[in-house]
Amino acid sequence: MEIIIYTRKxxxxxxxxxxxxxxxxxxxxxxxxxxxxxxxxEWTEKYGIMIPVVEIKGEVIQYGIIDPVAIEERLRKHMN
Incomplete structure (x- = not known):
């Protein structure tokens, strides 16, 4: 599985x-x-004010301030 994270410098x-x-x-x-x-x-236009953006299997899971508990719950869901 992959987690994509959209960022900027x-x-x-x-x-x-x-x-x-x-x-x-x-x-x-x-x-x-x-x-x-x-x-x-395209990414700049789509995510410019939202970064960081965390995506799993094409679904945006979270953006802005990232909550590790919420990400872990999604990971468990996608791994089962």
Missing amino acids: QCPLCEDAIAIIQMLQKDHSFKIIEKDIETND
Whole structure:
């Protein structure tokens, strides 16, 4: 499974979100794919004010301030 996280450079919330996702990776098997929204106009338009954005299997799970408990619940749901 993959978790996509949309970020941009110099984004403290993005750094926090990546740290949370990496922490969850210790207990769950998934790949983290980081996508910088500034490299793609479509992503910038779609997620510009929402970042960080966490996506699992094409579904936006959370954005802004990321809650590790909510992400872990979704991981369990998608792994079953």
